[in-house]
Amino acid sequence: xxxxxxxxxxxxxxxxxxxxxxxxxxxxxxxxxxxxxxxxxxxxxxxxxxxxxxxxxxxxxxxxxxxxxxxxxxxxxxxxxxxxxxxxxxxxxxxxxxxxxxxxxxxxxxxxxxxxxxxxxxxxxxxxxxxxxxxxxxxxxxxxxxxxxxxxxxxxxxxxxxxxxxxx
Numbered sequence: 488x489x490x491x492x493x494x495x496x497x498x499x500x501x502x503x504x505x506x507x508x509x510x511x512x513x514x515x516x517x518x519x520x521x522x523x524x525x526x527x528x529x530x531x532x533x534x535x536x537x538x539x540x541x542x543x544x545x546x547x548x549x550x551x552x553x554x555x556x557x558x559x560x561x562x563x564x565x566x567x568x569x570x571x572x573x574x575x576x577x578x579x580x581x582x583x584x585x586x587x588x589x590x591x592x593x594x595x596x597x598x599x600x601x602x603x604x605x606x607x608x609x610x611x612x613x614x615x616x617x618x619x620x621x622x623x624x625x626x627x628x629x630x631x632x633x634x635x636x637x638x639x640x641x642x643x644x645x646x647x648x649x650x651x652x653x654x655x
Contacts, residue, residue, distance in 0.1 A: 511562055513537040519546040526554065535587070537562040548584070555585035566618060568592035571601035578602045582611040593617040593650030603654045617655045619646040 512533050514522045522542060526533075536554055538547040543565060551561045563586045567577055574591075581589050591599055599617070606613050620642050621628075629635050634642050647655075 507532055508534050508560075511535045511537050513539060514542055514547075515539045516542065517545075518542075519550050522547075522550060526557075526559070534558070535560040535562065537564050539564045540566060551584055551586060560587040561585070562588035562616075564590050566590050566592065567598075567602075568595050569598060571598050574598040574602050575605045578605045578613065579609070582606070582609050582613050586613060588614045588616055590616045590618050593619050593646045593653075593655060596649060596653030599650060599653045599655060615655065617647070617650045619643040619650070 510533060512525070512529065512535065514525060514536050516522050516525065519542070522538075526536065536559055538551055538561060542550070543563065547563075551563060554561050561584075563581060563584075565577075565581075567574060567589065568591065569577070578589075591602060593599065599615070602615060606615075620639065624639070624642075626635070629637065629639075629642065632642070634645075637645070
């Protein structure tokens with residue numbers, strides 16, 4: 488296929504869902520009142536919201552229930568990383584809330600496998616985003632994780648490959 492034919496093929500691809508159903512708006516705001524204002528202002532133009540770590544602990548769990556009840560999808564950016572049993576309980580609660588996506592750390596293979604297994608057992612539609620490393624990591628963090636000789640890309644690839652071996 489020639490480059491121009493490939494470009495035409497890509498340009499002519501139509502995603503089965505409209506953009507307003509795929510666009511994820513981050514609610515990276517300081518409180519629920521501001522989050523509600525953002526959601527109300529966007530109305531039916533947006534159907535998918537991310538509730539970040541700071542908002543989760545400021546009423547975000549309850550607010551996610553409100554969003555789901557309004558027909559919205561929720562990405563809970565919880566950055567979960569715990570022992571298997573606790574992970575399973577957390578996954579159960581996220582499924583009950585109706586959350587669509589959650590973040591888990593990829594370096595915890597056992598907990599990742601437990602979460603995936605629980606989702607399958609419950610026949611839930613919860614999807615997992617695997618975190619490889621935080622964008623805030625610096626050289627000190629790399630040294631702590633014994634990766635001082637690695638580039639950030641090496642570190643990301645290492646965790647991604649490990650997570651993939653564990654079901655991601």
